[in-house]
Amino acid sequence: xxxxxxxxxxxxxxxxxxxxxxxxxxxxxxxxxxxxxxxxxxxxxxxxxxxxxxxxxxxxxxxxxxxxxxxxxxxxxxxxxxxxxxxxxxxxxxxxxxxxxxxxxxxxxxxxxxxxxxxxxxxxxxxxxxxxxxxxxxxxxxxxxxxxxxxxxxxxxxxxxxxxxxxxxxxxxxxxxxxxxxxxxxxxxxxxxxxxxxxxxxxxxxxxxxxxxxxxxxxxxxxxxxxxxxxxxxxxxxxxxxxxxxxxxxxxxxxxxxxxxxxxxxxxxxxxxxxxxxxxxxxxxxxxxxxxxxxxxxxxxxxxxxxxxxxxxxxxxxxxxxxxxxxxxxxxxxxxxxxxxxxxxxxxxxxxxxxxxxxxxxxxxxxxxxxxxxxxxxxxxxxxxxxxxxxxxxxxxxxxxxxxxxxxxxxxxxxxxxxxxxxxxxxxxxxxxxxxxxxxxxxxxxxxxxxxxxxxxx
Amino acid sequence: xxxxxxxxxxxxxxxxxxxxxxxxxxxxxxxxxxxxxxxxxxxxxxxxxxxxxxxxxxxxxxxxxxxxxxxxxxxxxxxxxxxxxxxxxxxxxxxxxxxxxxxxxxxxxxxxxxxxxxxxxxxxxxxxxxxxxxxxxxxxxxxxxxxxxxxxxxxxxxxxxxxxxxxxxxxxxxxxxxxxxxxxxxxxxxxxxxxxxxxxxxxxxxxxxxxxxxxxxxxxxxxxxxxxxxxxxxxxxxxxxxxxxxxxxxxxxxxxxxxxxxxxxxxxxxxxxxxxxxxxxxxxxxxxxxxxxxxxxxxxxxxxxxxxxxxxxxxxxxxxxxxxxxxxxxxxxxxxxxxxxxxxxxxxxxxxxxxxxxxxxxxxxxxxxxxxxxxxxxxxxxxxxxxxxxxxxxxxxxxxxxxxxxxxxxxxxxxxxxxxxxxxxxxxxxxxxxxxxxxxxxxxxxxxxxxxxxxxxx
Numbered sequence: 015x016x017x018x019x020x021x022x023x024x025x026x027x028x029x030x031x032x033x034x035x036x037x038x039x040x041x042x043x044x045x046x047x048x049x050x051x052x053x054x055x056x057x058x059x060x061x062x063x064x065x066x067x068x069x070x071x072x073x074x075x076x077x078x079x080x081x082x083x084x085x086x087x088x089x090x091x092x093x094x095x096x097x098x099x100x101x102x103x104x105x106x107x108x109x110x111x112x113x114x115x116x117x118x119x120x121x122x123x124x125x126x127x128x129x130x131x132x133x134x135x136x137x138x139x140x141x142x143x144x145x146x147x148x149x150x151x152x153x154x155x156x157x158x159x160x161x162x163x164x165x166x167x168x169x170x171x172x173x174x175x176x177x178x179x180x181x182x183x184x185x186x187x188x189x190x191x192x193x194x195x196x197x198x199x200x201x202x203x204x205x206x207x208x209x210x211x212x213x214x215x216x217x218x219x220x221x222x223x224x225x226x227x228x229x230x231x232x233x234x235x236x237x238x239x240x241x242x243x244x245x246x247x248x249x250x251x252x253x254x255x256x257x258x259x260x261x262x263x264x265x266x267x268x269x270x271x272x273x274x275x276x277x278x279x280x281x282x283x284x285x286x287x288x289x290x291x292x293x294x295x296x297x298x299x300x301x302x303x304x305x306x307x308x309x310x311x312x313x314x315x316x317x318x319x320x321x322x323x324x325x326x327x328x329x330x331x332x333x334x335x336x337x338x339x340x341x342x343x344x345x346x347x348x349x350x351x352x353x354x355x356x357x358x359x360x361x362x363x364x365x366x367x368x369x370x371x372x373x374x375x376x377x378x379x380x381x382x383x384x385x386x387x388x389x390x391x392x393x394x395x396x397x398x399x400x401x402x403x404x405x406x407x408x409x410x411x412x413x414x415x416x417x418x419x420x421x422x423x424x425x426x427x428x429x430x431x432x433x434x435x436x437x438x439x440x441x442x443x444x445x446x447x448x449x450x451x452x453x454x455x456x457x458x459x460x461x462x463x464x465x466x467x468x469x470x471x472x
Numbered sequence: 473x474x475x476x477x478x479x480x481x482x483x484x485x486x487x488x489x490x491x492x493x494x495x496x497x498x499x500x501x502x503x504x505x506x507x508x509x510x511x512x513x514x515x516x517x518x519x520x521x522x523x524x525x526x527x528x529x530x531x532x533x534x535x536x537x538x539x540x541x542x543x544x545x546x547x548x549x550x551x552x553x554x555x556x557x558x559x560x561x562x563x564x565x566x567x568x569x570x571x572x573x574x575x576x577x578x579x580x581x582x583x584x585x586x587x588x589x590x591x592x593x594x595x596x597x598x599x600x601x602x603x604x605x606x607x608x609x610x611x612x613x614x615x616x617x618x619x620x621x622x623x624x625x626x627x628x629x630x631x632x633x634x635x636x637x638x639x640x641x642x643x644x645x646x647x648x649x650x651x652x653x654x655x656x657x658x659x660x661x662x663x664x665x666x667x668x669x670x671x672x673x674x675x676x677x678x679x680x681x682x683x684x685x686x687x688x689x690x691x692x693x694x695x696x697x698x699x700x701x702x703x704x705x706x707x708x709x710x711x712x713x714x715x716x717x718x719x720x721x722x723x724x725x726x727x728x729x730x731x732x733x734x735x736x737x738x739x740x741x742x743x744x745x746x747x748x749x750x751x752x753x754x755x756x757x758x759x760x761x762x763x764x765x766x767x768x769x770x771x772x773x774x775x776x777x778x779x780x781x782x783x784x785x786x787x788x789x790x791x792x793x794x795x796x797x798x799x800x801x802x803x804x805x806x807x808x809x810x811x812x813x814x815x816x817x818x819x820x821x822x823x824x825x826x827x828x829x830x831x832x833x834x835x836x837x838x839x840x841x842x843x844x845x846x847x848x849x850x851x852x853x854x855x856x857x858x859x860x861x862x863x864x865x866x867x868x869x870x871x872x873x874x875x876x877x878x879x880x881x882x883x884x885x886x887x888x889x890x891x892x893x894x895x896x897x898x899x900x901x902x903x904x905x906x907x908x909x910x911x912x913x914x915x916x917x918x919x920x921x922x923x924x925x926x927x928x929x930x
Contacts, residue, residue, distance in 0.1 A: 177857065432910050436907070450671065450888055451670065
């Protein structure tokens with residue numbers, strides 16, 4: 015009897031260890047494949063250098079849609095399709111410039127760029143006094159008397175003491191998104207926002223801004239100023255609070271245009287109706303080529319399905335890649351995707367997004383129940399050899415966010431964040447800022463997590 | 473009675489939590505200080521751009537000695553001094569070039585650089601057939617018949633599947649250090665070594681090589697070839713195994729010269745005779761400006777003492793910074809330091825080295841007893857907010873290595889290693905490859921570890 019139990023126990027221990035070894039070995043093959051014969055870097059080179067910046071509504075965005083559809087088709091997936099979605103069309107125009115006019119005839123050019131969604135200045139530009147503020151509270155205290163007719167200069171820097179730079183971003187970005195709307199209430203003529211950048215340099219960083227319910231005729235231009243420009247303006251204002259600032263830009267909003275989410279899938283062998291999603295966003299800002307934001311997430315997501323096909327791993331659940339359109343200035347692709355999924359009553363078990371740059375991955379965040387998170391944490395051991403050890407509870411990502419209402423577990427790849435805001439939304443976000451290995455280790459980490467979700471389920 | 477015990481218990485729990493909070497708060501102040509008013513980045517800008525590459529025995533190495541001594545003196549330490557050490561003097565000379573000669577008149581230039589310590593070619597250069605090998609075993613199998621009179625081309629790449637790129641380096645670097653010595657035994661005319669680089673690019677990476685006991689007259693020239701050059705040469709050899717390779721370089725060895733380790737210290741308030749050491753190496757290779765190797769380690773080590781002074785943290789043990797001379801091609805500084813320490817019977821409790829690049833720190837390695845390592849691991853919780861979580865057993869670093877024999881606990885800062893070998897020992901190791909925040913977080917992590925060693929002791 016004793017011997018029989020021991021026999022059963024041995025069998026069970028043996029199988030467990032076998033399974034665990036198989037899993038470890040499968041995960042190692044994802045990393046080895048990505049680092050030796052993965053496609054992510056080559057794909058990103060094409061998307062960044064041969065296509066380039068791909069703002070929603072632009073010809074380049076459509077080139078990216080066609081190219082990524084063809085690449086997914088070449089992988090031999092079970093299905094590849096385009097999901098139509100109407101997107102905003104905002105264009106930067108052909109000029110944007112600004113200068114600090116310290117006295118008649120004396121002026122210093124500073125680097126600015128229009129914020130996405132901003133209206134143009136009048137043709138003659140805007141020349142006005144500047145009032146510097148660090149917060150909306152400070153703005154309101156100054157009131158109409160001090161603000162009316164002036165350019166409001168939001169100059170609260172990102173907090174350098176946060177280790178997670180996305181926290182620093184969260185603490186400063188309302189100046190960019192809501193600054194104009196707040197300044198309009200007090201009669202400002204334009205808004206200038208310190209770039210969301212932790213470095214001191216000459217590159218302005220764009221990004222979305224919104225006018226809320228402000229009528230078209232009441233809207234004022236909004237631009238980002240480089241951090242060096244902001245520091246210069248701030249110190250010159252201390253010497254001469256009456257100096258004038260000149261700004262001219264001819265960006266423009268057009269009616270919405272048709273675009274697409276690009277989708278591909280491998281049908282699940284056991285649970286074809288349960289979907290595991292992996293994705294990033296195909297659109298980017300227009301100043302750089304969007305290599306980190308979010309070309310990296312696009313090619314890493316494509317690579318996950320490429321790895322399953324190339325390595326002959328047949329998923330039990332349906333594995334779907336979604337390249338979302340219009341994350342940057344509207345989130346129309348993410349909303350549309352969830353909307354269609356709800357209408358079709360699709361069951362999304364898990365969704366993983368990569369939209370935090372192509373840097374060395376440090377971990378994943380998860381938006382799940384505590385018990386699901388406990389299960390996920392039991393997989394940390396598989397990531398130990400790859401130095402992936404930050405498993406945190408928190409959001410997954412903007413594009414997959416709308417899936418939350420139907421109970422999908424959301425997850426986000428969390429790369430090292432120290433360099434991200436040096437590039438984010440600026441002309442510096444280009445392919446040469448990508449390290450091949452960092453990108454590839456990120457892709458393999460995503461394949462590994464998706465694989466664990468597929469074999470263990472929820 | 474019960475109440476009295478409870479009272480005692482509360483006191484003890486209370487003190488513990490207070491202490492723990494004080495430690496957390498002190499550590500946070502190291503990070504905050506480093507990220508807002510630290511000197512490491514500004515120092516490195518000077519060392520890299522105003523001084524530059526500083527190979528042992530060069531004038532620039534002496535400029536670096538003088539500059540770092542003056543900077544340490546400006547911190548108001550208890551003592552700053554120079555420790556004399558004789559170092560090798562090897563100079564690159566004023567030319568080094570090479571080409572693949574595929575047929576008469578047809579030649580392609582490839583990027584090479586002399587390896588540190590190599591002899592020159594004859595004035596007319598060397599023109600010979602090339603034999604490509606991947607290992608010493610393969611070399612020996614080919615034997616004198618196949619090797620004599622030829623250029624041996626060591627072309628075993630660094631293994632891209634290792635996550636720790638230092639492991640990939642260890643697996644390939646014997647080609648550079650011992651390749652010439654092995655090839656000489658079989659009558660080779662010169663040695664060409666694939667650069668220790670995981671990327672494909674056009675930059676050759678130098679580094680030390682040794683002739684062992686080979687007599688001066690029998691030594692042959694050794695050079696590194698860029699990874700692109702190595703790939704090209706390898707594929708051309710497949711088409712034409714008889715092609716000729718031409719190489720010419722006029723590097724030279726001179727007699728040893730006098731140089732210095734630069735040392736500064738804050739006397740311990742309780743244990744002045746127990747020393748906690750922090751350091752990096754002041755010398756660098758000559759091709760770039762040595763920002764990552766090891767300018768970063770130098771300024772981070774200086775920053776540790778700066779932080780203790782600036783933040784008014786009085787160490788219980790003597791805190792000493794050592795900027796070692798000649799790590800790259802001789803380790804004379806590290807050996808000399810340990811030698812003098814032994815003679816003076818100095819008691820080194822702990823030594824921390826930073827010599828793995830100025831990238832985001834991932835953890836520390838420790839060379840200690842298991843029980844000491846258990847104690848150290850109990851400090852991991854203090855590093856959690858800063859995403860420092862890789863505490864491993866292993867070596868500390870080359871310069872502090874000689875202290876091991878006297879029982880010192882050795883430790884090394886372990887930054888993310890993915891990008892390191894893109895720069896290492898090449899013209900690409902320059903200040904623009906440094907991210908300010910990554911460097912500063914590394915410095916703060918070092919201060920924090922040193923602080924924990926100081927308050928908890930061993």
